[in-house]
Amino acid sequence: MSEAPIVVRVGAASDTGLRRRVNEDAFLADAPLFLVADGMGGHDAGDRASAAVVAEFARLVGAQSLGIDEMRAALRRARARVEAIASDGRAAGTTLTGVVVAEVGGVGYWLTVNVGDSRTYRFANGLLEQISVDHSVVQELIDAGVLTGADAGTDSRRNEITRAIGAGSDGQADYWMVPAEPGDRMLVCSDGLSGELDAVRLRDILESEPDPQQAATRLIHEALLHGGRDNVTAIVVDAVAVSGTDDLFDTAPAGARRSEADGDTRPRGGSRGES
Secondary structure, eight states: OOSEEEEEEEEEEEESHHHHSSEEEEEEETTTTEEEEOOOTTTTTHHHHHHHHOOOOOOOOSSOOOOOOHHHHHHHHHHHHHHHHHHHOOOEEEEEEEEEEEEEEEEEEEEEOOOOEEEEEETEEEEEESSSOOBBBHHHHTTTTTHHHHHHHTTTTTTTEOOEEETTTOOOOEEEEEEEOOOOEEEEEEEHHHHHHHHHHHHHHHHHHSHHHHHHHHHHHHHHHHOOOSSEEEEEEEEEETTOOOOOSSSSOOOOOOOOOSSOOOOTTTTOOOO
16 A cells, blocks of 8 residues: 555644533544534534534545545535534534545645634644634634624624525535645634634744644643633644655744633524525
8 A cells, every 4th residue: 555645743642621511522633534513502412413414524544545526525424423423403503624635637635625713734844734724703704804703702692603604504615725845733613612712822932843633632731721711622743744845854843813702602693605
């Protein structure tokens, strides 16, 4: 069997948080998929919805790489599973974000997927970049110039999302193909992390913890120290080797700001995402 387009080291951690009784986050950290699903808080079956989505994508574990058509097909099946939960009279819903190992022309790529306001970041060359774009009311207001990033964390609409899997939304996922480089460090997380730690702190932790499992564990620990108001999940994925490049990365990767948020993530009433 040929080597995977991206050889990785991975760490993952999740916690219910200090104010929740149930952890509605679910995650998958098994090559070639590294995904986080955040069940919709305030809905009857958020934990079941996130678990159903992760279970559907887990069927793809073990492949060397995946393409966008396979991801779209899995997302359609996952949406059907969530809608089946909702048909029981429960308003089930979840977000989904993460990266998947992909290959184009013999070169390793990160195939990034996102629905909702969980986040995927890339840490490389000392810089932290948010790859995913939040599907949220406040993000739309920021894009329209109505709201500043500094004000977003205290806005009353900060937990309203405009796309989800289930929860009355038919909004589709966004996809990005990002060329991978040895030394890339990807962070996939629920908003329980990004709502407690700003991007400066995320970058500092990713920079200072060489081991991906230690980095993921520390991220969760610090989110709890900063309030732990929501379920919190983090996956840290390090690219050790990438096909189509000559380098092998064997040391820690070398480094935007998010205000605090509180309360449940919820869909905007009557909203429909783009196809």
